Amino acid sequence: MDHLLSLIPFDNSLSFLIYLLELAGAFLVFTFVTYWTHRIAHCWKPLWYLHEAHHSVPYKGEYEFSLLNLVGWYNDWRSTLDVWVTEVLPMAGLVLLWPATWPLAVLFYIDNVLSEGLTDHNPRINIPGLAMGKYHIEHHKDMSVNFDGYFRLWDKVFGTQRNVV
Incomplete structure (x- = not known):
């Protein structure tokens, strides 16, 4: 430690x-990469094969946390690989390129473990x-909008944002 x-x-x-400013910049780069990998997952068949499993889960808005999330397992093998x-x-690439970004990886882990059932799909x-x-649920209804995973920045920049009421 x-x-x-x-x-x-x-x-x-x-x-x-x-x-701290460098960390914020690194986070922006990370969110840019995840935005584009998410968009690519919708149009490139090998990634869509994995990502489709995420879209097939019927999210009802209940807390859907599983202890398996703690070890990086999400519902099934396709969702997990996605x-x-x-x-x-x-995120691993970011930390390998710049080890001082490890606090982002810790926050990312906490977010990934909790967000699957607590926030991402909570209406x-x-x-x-x-x-x-x-x-995010709007993205499940219309898969051509709302690709961002953290903030609505890249959806706004690239014209894929649909606000919800």
Whole structure:
């Protein structure tokens, strides 16, 4: 753990502020990559074969957490590979390229474990700017919109955003 903490510049305020800005930039790059892998998963047959399983699950808005989420298993092998190819591998690549981004990987893990059943498909959630709940469910109704996984930024930039009420 000491080695991981040594990657974060706690020595002075300016260094730490720059580090936080770099983390924000790294997160933007990560969300850009996951946005495009999600879009590609809808039009490239090998990825669609995996991603289609995610769209076939009937989400009812109940808390659907499974202890298997803790080890990276999501409903079935196709959904699991979908998550690993479109989200886990890009995050792993980011951390391999820049080890100091490991706090993003920790937050990503927590989000991935909880979001599957708690936020992503919860029709009671509609937080402006965030791509979860009703916003993500809209993607399940019309698979040509709302590809973002975290914030609604890339949908807005690339014209695939459909707001929900």
